[in-house]
Amino acid sequence: MAGYHEYLELDRLLSLQRPRTGHTATELPFIVVHQVSELWFKLIIEDIQGAIQALGADEVGAALQRLRRVREVERLLIDQFVLIDQLPPGGFGALRPALGTTSAAESRQFAVIERLSCPPPGPGTPAADPGEDLWSALCLHAQGDGHDMPVDDTGEARARRARALLEIYRQAGPMFALCEALLDHDQAFSIWRQRHALAAARQIGNAPGTGGTTGVAFLEHRCNRRFYPDLWSIRPDLQFSG
Numbered sequence: 001m002a003g004y005h006e007y008l009e010l011d012r013l014l015s016l017q018r019p020r021t022g023h024t025a026t027e028l029p030f031i032v033v034h035q036v037s038e039l040w041f042k043l044i045i046e047d048i049q050g051a052i053q054a055l056g057a058d059e060v061g062a063a064l065q066r067l068r069r070v071r072e073v074e075r076l077l078i079d080q081f082v083l084i085d086q087l088p089p090g091g092f093g094a095l096r097p098a099l100g101t102t103s104a105a106e107s108r109q110f111a112v113i114e115r116l117s118c119p120p121p122g123p124g125t126p127a128a129d130p131g132e133d134l135w136s137a138l139c140l141h142a143q144g145d146g147h148d149m150p151v152d153d154t155g156e157a158r159a160r161r162a163r164a165l166l167e168i169y170r171q172a173g174p175m176f177a178l179c180e181a182l183l184d185h186d187q188a189f190s191i192w193r194q195r196h197a198l199a200a201a202r203q204i205g206n207a208p209g210t211g212g213t214t215g216v217a218f219l220e221h222r223c224n225r226r227f228y229p230d231l232w233s234i235r236p237d238l239q240f241s242g
């Protein structure tokens with residue numbers, strides 16, 4: 001039977017943090033926070049995929065359980081920025097030459113989370129493949145429950161969805177709990193974006209990003225992105241049921 005080190009492949013794992021600048025006290029936390037973030041991204045992907053599958057199999061309880069863990073992992077991801085805030089002033093500047101044009105904007109897993117969460121943004125954009133992202137999976141599940149929840153993104157479909165969502169919230173059943181779980185994911189991801197922009201501002205001020213964007217201005221613009229605009233736009237019309 002494999003021992004602790006073998007089971008977790010710790011020799012391999014712990015050999016993967018290789019500071020390149022000589023500023024180890026600054027670069028090691030920088031590398032570790034990024035690597036740990038990628039591990040959490042991996043778990044989020046696994047759980048969103050699990051939630052999508054569970055919805056396809058009509059297992060709402062299992063989907064909710066997966067989404068609960070997504071939210072907890074997102075909380076951990078957000079908390080990690082305290083370590084970035086504690087980099088010494090000017091410390092990130094000392095790492096920049098080693099990074100060149102590399103940026104976490106290249107993170108493939110981050111892009112996968114965005115793709116799995118909702119259909120690609122844009123007016124009239126149909127879902128890439130209905131049921132393959134969380135929002136489409138929720139709409140298909142709601143349809144199976146008798147709700148008029150079209151997946152496409154035309155103005156007419158949005159109006160029908162808004163009516164169906166108000167009914168779902170009025171019923172306050174399992175579909176309502178699912179909608180709130182998706183909103184939790186959306187909100188936590190938005191808080192991550194805001195926290196990231198703030199951490200970046202503390203390190204680079206108004207300097208451009210290593211990846212070539214305008215830096216914090218670009219990140220603040222990205223903060224406006226919502227996975228589930230329908231769930232936000234119905235808020236003023238929700239009735240308190242006590």
Ligand code: HEM
Pocket residue numbers: 033034037038084092102103104105106107110196199200201203204208209210211212213214215216218219222
């Ligand atoms: C010193 C700390 C950090 C700074 C200054 C910083 C800065 C930036 C900037 C300016 C961008 C925009 C792309 C560019 O021009 O490079 C970006 C994108 C990004 N960063 Fe960071 N970042 C930091 C830490 C982190 C950490 C710890 C993570 C965790 C994985 C992370 C994940 C990302 C992701 C996923 C994007 C793409 C965001 C999107 O497309 O909305 N960053 N970062």
